[in-house]
Amino acid sequence: MAKAPPPEPIDHHYDIAKLTKVFAIVSILVLPAFGWMTWQDYGRDWKSWQKKFVENDRKRTREALRGAAEKIDPDVEQKYLDQKREGARELRRNRAAVAEAEEKDRKAEGAWYDSDQDFRFKKAEMDTARYVFETRQKEDPKSSATARAKAEYERLRAAWQESQRTEQAAKKAWDGAKAESAALQKTKKDAEEALGKLDEEYDRFQAKLKTLKQNDAFYFVRNAPIADMLAPSLRIQQVQLDGLSNDVNFLRSQRVDRCVTCHIAAEKRGFEDKQKYPESVLRTHPRLDLFVDSNSPHPYATFGCTSCHGGRDRATDFMRAGHMPNDYAAYEKLQEELRAGRDEKGMPVDEDALRELMEETQTGRWMKAYDWEIDKFNDLPMYPMKAVEAGCFRCHRGDAGHPKAAKLDQGRKLVEALGCWSCHRMKGLEELPKPGPNLARLAAKTTPEWTARWLVNPRAFRNNTKMPRFFYLENFDTPSGHKLTDTMIAGVTAYLFEKSGKDAYAPPAKGDAARGQTLFENVGCQGCHVSEPGAERRVMDGWRQHGPNLIGLSEKVTPGWLAAWLKNPKAYNPETRMPNLRLADDEIADLVAYLMARPVQPEFKASHAPKADPAERDALVSDYFMQTRSVVDAKADLAKMSPKEKDVFVGEKIIAHYGCYACHNIPGFEKAKPIGVELSEWGNKPVHLLDFGFVHVPHTRADWLAQKVGQPRSYDREKVKSFQEKLKMPQFSLSPAEIEAVQSTVLGMQKDDMSDALTARAVGARGAVEAGRRIVKDYNCQGCHVLEDKGGAIREAMTANKIDLALAPPIIRGEGAKVQSEWLFSFLHGPKTGQIRPWLKVRMPTFGLTTDQINSLTAYFATQDKARYPFDGRVEALDPRSRAAGAATFVSLKCAQCHPTSQDAFAQALKQGKTPADLAPILAAAHTRLRYDWIADWIKRPDEWMPGTRMPTNFPKVDDKSDTRISPLAPALDTPAFAGLKKELVAIWGSEAEAKAYIGDPDRVTKALRDHVWSLGNDFLTAPTAPKTRAATQVASH
């Protein structure tokens, strides 16, 4: 048997044939994998959005073009060409005319030059002759040579005069030619410009057409699978955010926002219409004035999107980006009902209806469209849109308020007013005035009974109180819990009264409640206070809720205390923000009579002060004792104490336990630290560190917070806790909208991870303005004044009381430009009743501001108006003619009929029977109060400075649209009524034409009036430095 030939020696250890097969199989397998991969990549979500956008964009351009074409003309091109041809023809004609005119001009110039030369030579000749004549005349006046010289001189003089006439005629001819040529040149230039513009328009039109005709096939190819690696038009869009990074556990990575990959229309105008572009992702950002746009304060290139919205920067996928729906909690609640088959009240539910409801929620829609679910691995998802303003707070926490973010602003006001910040440290909200009153002298103000009843439920007494409820809440809602609560309340009351100062006040004289009411409605109380009974809870923001609702005072305070308080609030509580209204004793008596007669809430009237339960009290005291001493000692010590001592002991412990001293000054707790958790970076707190207890709330930060603020003790439900362990946060009774507002604020309290350049730091001008706004907010200036076009809340009360709004506190507009900062300082330091506007019944109170605070305010006003600060330039001298003209105009316009020019004139007017209400500000004070430049501007346009002012508008606008003002005095000057003024003005200005030029110019007239007003009562100017008049100068020179 023949042996098979031995295999050829192999120099490799694999079988080619086998390998070929393997390769073949693998490549067959890989091919679909490759195809699948390409398809996956090609079909990424964001691409579909971009494609959709391209479609939208094209449709829009096409529509716009169609619209434009319809608007222009059907045959726009032909029309353009016609216009162009006509324009060119016109231009040609024009050019010829221009050349001709120029030629004429040149010739006329030549003629004039000749005549001018002639004139000059003749003059020289004449001068020579005159010199000869004069010399001869001196030597020998009677000689014939002199007579000859004279004749020669006269001849030359006549010739010179003749040449002068010729020269003047030539000059006139030349001027005419020059003007004609200039006019023609201008026509030519205009024509050329118009033609250029026409060309530009045509080019733009052509470019648009070209875009429209762009090759669809090319678009397809460059974005086709695989080919799209070269230069696709659909691609990921991103922006690197300088100075911003992600914290990736001990590493920092550059922040790169890719949101506009899908939100591709965000920065493009023209995609606002919700009907036309139903997908919000393909719409323009709704606030391009504030965000995204390169001209806005938050341009996309610097801030990106995640700086404000939160979320994952690099994600290009809906889920991964961290989108959060607004109504996840509501969805979960429905889900829970569906699971249980019963609703909240235990009624069986209609499952189909419920499912439908769930599908209609944003969460439901997202689940369907994007498989949305809560992403447990994303620590910082986006803020849900309802809390999106949290993003503002990240950089703006140093500001005093947030006028452009309404919800955040409301939340911030609540967090400040309710004192969240005083228990929980919050960076940026330190050093505010304590939200609660000083309790160091409580016994002088009220009774233990009232205090205990108040503690049970503050809102029963006062429907708008900021004081939250600490007691009788759900985690103490058992019989023993109630007893413990009563014991705690009795203890707190006992402690406060034990430690309180006990000054006594004599009751005021008997007042008249009706007069008191009039005073209450007129003097300005209602800028900060309401007096509205009703069990319904009031919203706590709003300027008129700044102070307490003045009801039920008869239950709370003594007339003596109230009188002393009104007389000088700072005497009782040096930290109070209640200002001093400088009320007279009889006014105080009337006000007390009125306020003490205001109604008491019936619920409060029916309440009783809780009494301590002896057994609970003993148990509580022992508990505390046993923390530090033995059982035997504790018992012995307890036995030694009187009931009152026990109450006081319990009170001290409870005040420490609940941290009452964070909001109130309480003797014995001056140095105690607030008890709340610091919230400065709460917005970064990992969700797994939050205790959701047994409450069914979605596990998100926002939902935990809403539950906590709304029902602070609910996370204790179903839990077994000792008294010490129970939750302590009080009940603020906020409305759902208010809770959302607080959410927006607290969610925004995040690590300070924005770069310095992006953070709104309160430095420089911005710092000055924010510091001023802080004081404006703390002292509620806008309760009375319209400031920064907001506020003036008292006007609402005045309208209700049928008081003329002309008597409202002044609108503060441009105050920095208006008054001298020195004056403003002294005014804010110690305003006097009737100092500026004696006719007002409402008074600027004395706030007792510190020098620093007043400096902040004066700087705030000056900075806002870009006025010189702190000193306005001193006016050293006034133009005497302007001042004299001002004085004449002042008399003629009868300004003094309302404005006393001096204190004497004011007194005189009062003697004649006028009341301050009939008078306008005393002008003698103008130069110490007002800025020099401002006075003229005010006289010119009082209607714009202070709408509704009694000061008449003497220089009306030409029409509503223009800013130009005219002087109606100009035509009036020729009437007999103004003959006197005319005569004076002619004397001052030297001629009638000059006088008319003056009176017809609102600027000059108002400045002249200003100069006169400035000189009133101004010794510095009226005495020696007054500039010399022309007459005086002439006398001196002779």
Place this chain on the structure above:
Amino acid sequence: MRLRPILLAALLPGAVAAQVSGRVTLSGPVPKLAARPVISDVAVCGRADRPSPALVLGKGRELANAFVWLEGAKGGDPPKGPFRIDQKGCAFEPYAQVVSKGVPVTILNSDPVLHNVHATTVTGDALFNKAIPVKGQSVKEPFTTAGVVRVKCDVHAWMNAWLFVAETPFAAVTDRGGRFAFPGVAPGTYRLHAWHELLGEKVQSVVVPANGVARADLSLSLAD
């Protein structure tokens, strides 16, 4: 203050040319008005207190100086004027008048003291405020917003006047007999408004038959 209807309109169709006429009366208590003291420029204005001109009543409680207008009535331009307000003896004359929208009103000062003419809407929104310092001087001001306008002089607190700025010819101020009439109204149903400074506004509907006269009497009161 809203006034609720108290009397129903008596609608009497007649046989003459189409017109709406009627009478405005006061029902209920007569408000007592304090006289206003004269405290400034007594040399010109006199010293005597000024009785309030707000309420001028006839024997049968007919109400003068009330504005009456037909809402929805069309046809014809409002009168072209001339309209004039004089300030004489420190009082506006006339006290109440109807002017036409957009037609300038001449405001004259016949006193040798400064008066200012401060016009506001009935809700207090500023319209204009001009000074007329000199005797014999006048200003011309058109009113561009329809409705009731209050005119006052801030220098002399007692001085005030009322204007009704009308867009149609169908607006009038009642005479001393409380009467008003709108001739030339097309047949149809309209809302008839009556307004008085103290008594507020009242509206009732009025039906004008073809070629008929509609009579509409209104009664205003301080009630509510």
